Amino acid sequence: MISINHEKCRRCLLCVEVCPNQRFMKSDLGLIESKLERVHLCLECGQCMAVCPTCSVKAGALSYEKDFFELSNSESSDKTFDELVQSRRSVRNFKNQPVPKEILDEIVEAISFAPPSFPPHRTELIVINDTNFIRRTLPRMVENYKELLKMMKNPIMRRIIKKKIGQPKFLTLKNHLIPLLTVKMPEMEKGNEDAITRGAPALILFLTEKNKEDNSQNISIAATYGMLKIHSLGLGGAIMDIIPPAINRDPELRKMYCIPDTHEIVTSLTVGYPRIKYRLGIKRDLKSVKYI
Ligand SMILES: Cc1cc2nc3c(=O)[nH]c(=O)nc-3n(C[C@H](O)[C@H](O)[C@H](O)COP(=O)(O)O)c2cc1C
Known part of the structure; x- marks a missing residue:
């Protein structure tokens, strides 16, 4: 399930753009709503939550407190390994700009x-x-x-x-x-x-x-x-x-x-060159980890 806090939502449409399965739409009332026919396509990838400037989206069981963390604003290409892997997302929205x-x-x-x-x-x-x-x-x-x-x-x-x-x-x-x-x-x-x-x-x-x-x-x-x-x-x-x-x-x-x-x-x-910037990174638990 996806829910939107309409009081906080600024209707910036970033969630509409970034969702890999186009689960969101702007309704006739101008509110961001979830497309019912696509409910089952939510991957819980959390991209909608990671780009939302007001933390107004909730996708499935994901929570801002537990599953996300602030990404540094730095554009530096000198990222440490941890910064690199923690900030990577699958980008599916590109600028109209060729890659040299x-x-x-x-x-x-x-x-x-x-x-x-x-x-x-x-x-x-x-x-x-x-x-x-x-x-x-x-x-x-x-x-x-x-x-x-x-x-x-x-x-x-x-x-x-x-x-x-x-x-x-x-x-x-x-x-x-x-x-x-x-x-x-x-x-x-x-x-x-x-x-x-x-x-x-x-x-x-x-x-x-x-x-x-x-x-x-x-x-x-x-x-x-x-x-x-x-x-x-x-x-x-x-x-x-x-x-x-x-x-x-x-x-x-x-x-x-x-x-x-x-x-x-x-x-x-x-x-390609990403069109959308992620504000938050996402943490994911592995299915299981055992030390012997
Ligand atoms: C082996 C593999 C195949 C994938 N194939 C697709 C694909 O065909 N289409 C797509 O949109 N994303 C594809 N993805 C991206 C995943 O959907 C994405 O990694 C996942 O939702 C987690 O989101 P994140 O990469 O933004 O953290 C693939 C990822 C992997 C690892």
């Missing part, structure tokens, strides 16, 4: 420092620094997800998909992606919502060769290095697992993104 090639080179260099389980690296990158190109490919990605939604409604196709991707990936698909796409698809089809590339000006695709030794953990670590480097440079972005399936299965998109037949995209990282 030299900045992307720095991010690529940081990624190259990630440890491979068995050197040398088997991770390959494709860096797209053309926002218009990304926007052009979006309608096809949306089409591919529309197709997937259709297949998931068919019990036989559902069973085939489950067999192909395995139970853990199928559960993520069924429990997270399908509910999200079901609600968002009408707006995505109209081009009113981009829940896939999030309007990012630049994108890094992490590729590996198919049918070789598993490289997915290496890629997760490499993407994490990239994500932290992006944040350390004052830029923003997020690891985006929603992008690879939209490209991998589509011959035309594979060609456009120069994916060799022998390869598949494992994950992706968006890059």
Whole structure:
């Protein structure tokens, strides 16, 4: 559940903008309200609470007292490791500003420092620094997800998909992606919502060769290095697992993104200049921690 303290709320619309699932809207009365049809899409990521200048939002069980802390106002790029990891958020709102090639080179260099389980690296990158190109490919990605939604409604196709991707990936698909796409698809089809590339000006695709030794953990670590480097440079972005399936299965998109037949995209990282500043950081408890 999401609630808004209407007396404190200044209607700055930051929560409306920042919510990854567009859970908020401005009502006819000018008040910020929660969209009822999207109630179940709240991730409790706390981004709405972290940007609110008057602490007027409450998302699920999160509380300002227990789960958040003040972030320093400093724009310094000399952050300590703790400052860096504690202030990082997934950025999905970008300024209309291209990312210079030299900045992307720095991010690529940081990624190259990630440890491979068995050197040398088997991770390959494709860096797209053309926002218009990304926007052009979006309608096809949306089409591919529309197709997937259709297949998931068919019990036989559902069973085939489950067999192909395995139970853990199928559960993520069924429990997270399908509910999200079901609600968002009408707006995505109209081009009113981009829940896939999030309007990012630049994108890094992490590729590996198919049918070789598993490289997915290496890629997760490499993407994490990239994500932290992006944040350390004052830029923003997020690891985006929603992008690879939209490209991998589509011959035309594979060609456009120069994916060799022998390869598949494992994950992706968006890059851009953040449009919204977070006032608060969020603390998250791990599911369990035991010392032996
Ligand atoms: C492996 C992985 C995959 C993710 N995929 C997506 C994605 O496809 N789309 C998206 O909007 N966010 C994606 N995220 C971002 C998460 O939603 C985000 O990390 C989470 O809500 C916590 O919020 P924070 O990163 O702002 O702290 C992904 C994050 C990880 C670690």
